[in-house]
Amino acid sequence: MSRIGVFVCHCGLNIAKTVRVSELAQFAATLPDVVVAKDYKFMCSTPGQEMIANDIKEHRLDRVIVTACSPLMHEQTFRKVLSASGLNQYLLTIVNIREQVSWVTHDIDEGTAKSKALLNGAVNRARLLAPLTSRVIDVNPDVMVVGGGIAGIQAALELANTGRKVYLVEKNSTIGGHMAQFDKTFPTLDCSACILTPKMDSVMQNKNITLMTSCEVSEVKGYVGNFDITVKQKARYVDHDKCNACLACTEKCPGKGVSEWDEGLVKRKAIYIPFPQAVPQKPIIDRDACTYFIKGKCRLCEKVCEQKAIDFEQQDTFSTMKVGAVIVATGYDLMDTKPLVQYGYGKYPGVYNALEVERLFNSAGPTGGKVTMRDGKEPQAIAILHCIGSRDKNNYEHCSRVCCMYSLKFAHLFKEKTSADVYQFYIDMRAAGKGYEEFYNRIIEEDVKFIRGKGARVAESADEPGRLIVEAEDTITGKFIKLPVDMVVLSPAMKPRADSKDLARLFNLSTDKYGFFMERHPKLAPLSTMSEGIFIAGVCQSPKDIPDTVAQANGAAAEALTIVVKDKMELEATTAMVNPASCCGCQNCVRVCPYGAPFFKEDKGVSEINEALCKGCGLCASVCPSSAIIARHFTNEQVLAEMEGLMEF
Amino acid sequence: MATSFKQIEENLKTEAGKLLDAGKVSMVLAYGRGYDEKHPLPYVARSLADVDGMVFNEYCTANLARYLVRYPRGTKIGIAAKAADSRAVIQLIQEDKVKRDDLVILGIPVYGMKNAKTDEAIDAKTTCGLYNPVIYDVLLGEEVHGQPVLSPYEVLEKVEAMGQDERFAFWKKELDRCIRCYACRKACPMCYCDPCFIDQNKPKWGEKSPETGGNLMYHLTRFHHLAGRCIDCGECSRACPVDIPLYLFHKKVAKECEEMFGQAAGMSIDEKPALINFRVEDSDKILE
Numbered sequence: 001m002s003r004i005g006v007f008v009c010h011c012g013l014n015i016a017k018t019v020r021v022s023e024l025a026q027f028a029a030t031l032p033d034v035v036v037a038k039d040y041k042f043m044c045s046t047p048g049q050e051m052i053a054n055d056i057k058e059h060r061l062d063r064v065i066v067t068a069c070s071p072l073m074h075e076q077t078f079r080k081v082l083s084a085s086g087l088n089q090y091l092l093t094i095v096n097i098r099e100q101v102s103w104v105t106h107d108i109d110e111g112t113a114k115s116k117a118l119l120n121g122a123v124n125r126a127r128l129l130a131p132l133t134s135r136v137i138d139v140n141p142d143v144m145v146v147g148g149g150i151a152g153i154q155a156a157l158e159l160a161n162t163g164r165k166v167y168l169v170e171k172n173s174t175i176g177g178h179m180a181q182f183d184k185t186f187p188t189l190d191c192s193a194c195i196l197t198p199k200m201d202s203v204m205q206n207k208n209i210t211l212m213t214s215c216e217v218s219e220v221k222g223y224v225g226n227f228d229i230t231v232k233q234k235a236r237y238v239d240h241d242k243c244n245a246c247l248a249c250t251e252k253c254p255g256k257g258v259s260e261w262d263e264g265l266v267k268r269k270a271i272y273i274p275f276p277q278a279v280p281q282k283p284i285i286d287r288d289a290c291t292y293f294i295k296g297k298c299r300l301c302e303k304v305c306e307q308k309a310i311d312f313e314q315q316d317t318f319s320t321m322k323v324g325a326v327i328v329a330t331g332y333d334l335m336d337t338k339p340l341v342q343y344g345y346g347k348y349p350g351v352y353n354a355l356e357v358e359r360l361f362n363s364a365g366p367t368g369g370k371v372t373m374r375d376g377k378e379p380q381a382i383a384i385l386h387c388i389g390s391r392d393k394n395n396y397e398h399c400s401r402v403c404c405m406y407s408l409k410f411a412h413l414f415k416e417k418t419s420a421d422v423y424q425f426y427i428d429m430r431a432a433g434k435g436y437e438e439f440y441n442r443i444i445e446e447d448v449k450f451i452r453g454k455g456a457r458v459a460e461s462a463d464e465p466g467r468l469i470v471e472a473e474d475t476i477t478g479k480f481i482k483l484p485v486d487m488v489v490l491s492p493a494m495k496p497r498a499d500s501k502d503l504a505r506l507f508n509l510s511t512d513k514y515g516f517f518m519e520r521h522p523k524l525a526p527l528s529t530m531s532e533g534i535f536i537a538g539v540c541q542s543p544k545d546i547p548d549t550v551a552q553a554n555g556a557a558a559e560a561l562t563i564v565v566k567d568k569m570e571l572e573a574t575t576a577m578v579n580p581a582s583c584c585g586c587q588n589c590v591r592v593c594p595y596g597a598p599f600f601k602e603d604k605g606v607s608e609i610n611e612a613l614c615k616g617c618g619l620c621a622s623v624c625p626s627s628a629i630i631a632r633h634f635t636n637e638q639v640l641a642e643m644e645g646l647m648e649f
Numbered sequence: 650m651a652t653s654f655k656q657i658e659e660n661l662k663t664e665a666g667k668l669l670d671a672g673k674v675s676m677v678l679a680y681g682r683g684y685d686e687k688h689p690l691p692y693v694a695r696s697l698a699d700v701d702g703m704v705f706n707e708y709c710t711a712n713l714a715r716y717l718v719r720y721p722r723g724t725k726i727g728i729a730a731k732a733a734d735s736r737a738v739i740q741l742i743q744e745d746k747v748k749r750d751d752l753v754i755l756g757i758p759v760y761g762m763k764n765a766k767t768d769e770a771i772d773a774k775t776t777c778g779l780y781n782p783v784i785y786d787v788l789l790g791e792e793v794h795g796q797p798v799l800s801p802y803e804v805l806e807k808v809e810a811m812g813q814d815e816r817f818a819f820w821k822k823e824l825d826r827c828i829r830c831y832a833c834r835k836a837c838p839m840c841y842c843d844p845c846f847i848d849q850n851k852p853k854w855g856e857k858s859p860e861t862g863g864n865l866m867y868h869l870t871r872f873h874h875l876a877g878r879c880i881d882c883g884e885c886s887r888a889c890p891v892d893i894p895l896y897l898f899h900k901k902v903a904k905e906c907e908e909m910f911g912q913a914a915g916m917s918i919d920e921k922p923a924l925i926n927f928r929v930e931d932s933d934k935i936l937e
Contacts, residue, residue: 586746
């Protein structure tokens with residue numbers, strides 16, 4: 001015999017408008033073993049909680065069912081009420097009649113009926129619940145930051161400055177990310193390198209940061225507080241411990257590779273550092289461009305290297321780091337605009353994308369900071385086309401947020417460096433940010449021409465060979481215009497990294513339809529993810545500018561710190577165990593567990609579960625053909641009883 | 650020209666003798682005499698003297714892979730395996746129930762096996778329709794070539810053409826006849842759970858006496874447990890005393906599985922069981 005109390009929440013009108021809450025409470029009172037059933041406007045409020053606490057004492061309740069919102073919202077709140085009243089916190093059941101009922105129907109009869117069914121099942125299950133004890137585990141104090149752009153750099157520095165050990169993992173041979181490619185930053189027009197390189201250098205100097213360039217995460221095991229992350233160190237063919245960064249090798253190298261750094265606008269050597277301020281300032285060999293790897297002969301770099309650091313035999317190596325929390329800050333790619341054939345990118349040499357133009361402005365870029373086009377000439381007229389692929393239902397529906405502002409920046413720099421006429425083709429000007437509207441006004445003053453209309457097509461001029469014609473509808477005058485220009489700049493959509501879905505799988509993150517990582521809550525937990533202990537920052541979550549990215553990075557560092565600052569943490573008691581008498585040794589559990597908790601005991605021919613690793617997800621129990629696995633808090637008996645209760649309706 | 654049954658029997662005795670004599674295996678799983686020629690029995694030869702008791706004829710249909718999981722892990726076993734039987738061996742290796750290194754597979758290429766009950770030829774209608782073992786260490790005859798190769802799924806046409814209600818009525822009628830003797834489970838090389846879910850009492854997953862609910866629970870769950878694992882030997886249906894066409898259901902599940910994951914059960918020891926192995930390129934059709 002149990003003594004069950006049922007507490008039905010109205011959630012204001014959130015629930016009450018599509019569920020007859022008092023009828024639900026009256027129904028609950030008729031169910032066997034239910035000794036008290038009440039409804040209340042806000043069960044999570046202090047009076048609501050006190051009501052539950054009083055009823056536990058007064059009616060000597062030994063099970064409590066709260067019929068309210070998702071357990072993600074208030075399970076912890078009500079568990080505390082039980083604990084404070086002397087009841088084991090696992091004797092609480094939450095029935096979610098908000099997200100699963102009232103919010104998904106307009107029909108009050110339907111809503112009430114489904115709520116009754118769910119409650120009937122919950123009462124059946126509550127009777128079979130057993131008290132459980134939470135586990136306390138040690139927390140690893142270190143943090144891993146994945147991605148060495150401005151977000152990763154900022155987060156790593158913040159954490160390192162609190163004394164935490166940080167592993168900063170970057171897949172390229174240098175940190176810096178996209179920001180290091182930029183020339184100036186809007187709206188203040190301060191030099192990107194001037195504000196970024198000191199930070200990159202601080203990363204290098206900081207004793208708490210282990211910088212891991214040319215590295216990729218290959219496997220993630222464990223859980224919040226105790227992740228085991230395997231990182232692949234890609235072969236660099238240069239021993240960075242021996243290399244003294246004299247860079248004699250890069251001078252002698254006859255190989256030619258495409259400079260990713262300069263967006264493919266120029267060639268670089270096969271052994272190279274991407275740019276002069278790269279961190280670490282040590283070269284790597286591009287296997288695909290290296291004469292020795294292609295033809296089997298050369299090894300010039302080896303001959304000139306006094307440190308004997310060149311190692312053509314180097315292989316990829318793997319190492320495993322133990323960390324308590326992870327920040328993922330992997331940034332973005334620009335959309336490939338080649339498939340948008342109407343803009344002629346890749347076809348006409350006069351069409352550039354935004355990152356290429358950033359490199360043209362940069363004094364360390366392919367033209368030494370001069371604005372000259374692929375044919376070596378200075379443009380006389382330039383069109384900047386906004387929203388290429390963004391705000392576009394055929395490509396990316398989202399606004400990429402930074403293009404309006406960097407297009408204004410481009411206009412300013414073009415005006416500064418050339419005598420060209422500059423035209424902006426925009427849908428709307430979006431200048432929401434500190435100092436952004438002021439910047440927009442400043443650029444208007446600089447004799448930049450604004451045409452409200454999305455660039456529709458770029459074609460070759462029939463009259464003047466080599467020039468381009470931009471076609472668009474000026475939506476203010478309603479006229480179609482054909483504007484002859486020399487240079488067209490596309491502002492393409494920002495999209496997630498091509499491998500973002502692979503990374504999402506590694507870290508168990510969810511993504512939106514494009515592959516941007518999903519936050520736990522869009523307003524109240526924008527940096528947390530559904531995987532506890534994994535945080536996100538920067539554009540990998542959604543397009544944003546540098547100030548927002550840095551703010552997120554700082555926030556994510558603080559979030560990670562809230563976990564690793566503690567020595568111990570409490571874990572759910574809902575783990576699984578194997579009944580060896582029923583185990584048939586099929587090892588399905590071993591194969592499906594994402595946390596590596598079950599293992600096979602060869603001598604006994606049965607599986608066992610390491611409860612320290614178990615997260616209680618229940619996958620193993622569901623694939624066990626002989627039902628030998630008992631998932632605590634969700635035992636077969638409990639789940640079957642709940643289902644029977646549901647199906648009585 | 651396929652090797653004769655008599656010749657295969659001779660080869661089986663010779664090879665089994667060699668293995669036992671050399672001490673390479675501690676037993677050879679094969680077929681022995683039953684109460685008549687049509688009912689040969691599974692047979693275990695543990696010494697050279699036992700080898701003479703082996704037989705092989707067109708009624709030796711039993712899938713001997715069934716017995717592999719009986720012996721302690723690490724036991725060195727020789728096993729006579731026809732085409733589908735060898736797939737069962739592969740599937741058991743995939744599931745880590747036996748180790749490849751512990752086995753010597755005496756492959757039997759064979760054409761013209763017969764169902765002892767009906768004397769009908771056994772072909773792709775009730776089995777996977779292969780003639781040659783997929784894996785073996787020693788082949789006990791020449792590979793069979795030139796015989797018609799039929800799709801094991803052609804026989805499904807009739808069931809697939811049925812509407813949902815009609816199909817449910819068909820299976821309900823068939824499964825209602827089940828007397829719960831569990832011969833299907835006993836004959837199946839992949840049914841190695843001990844205890845089987847249906848024998849459990851806490852929780853009791855289904856009624857144990859023969860009645861509609863319990864019968865459906867037992868068979869549907871068994872079909873489900875064999876999804877992506879059934880190697881289509883057809884032994885369950887031949888073992889069934891009331892002739893329920895269990896193979897039809899297994900074939901349907903196998904077909905769906907193969908279409909979805911591009912992998913048939915027991916075809917390669919390098920593969921992993923389809924349903925408990927996640928690959929990025931896996932079809933999402935299963936979620937629909």
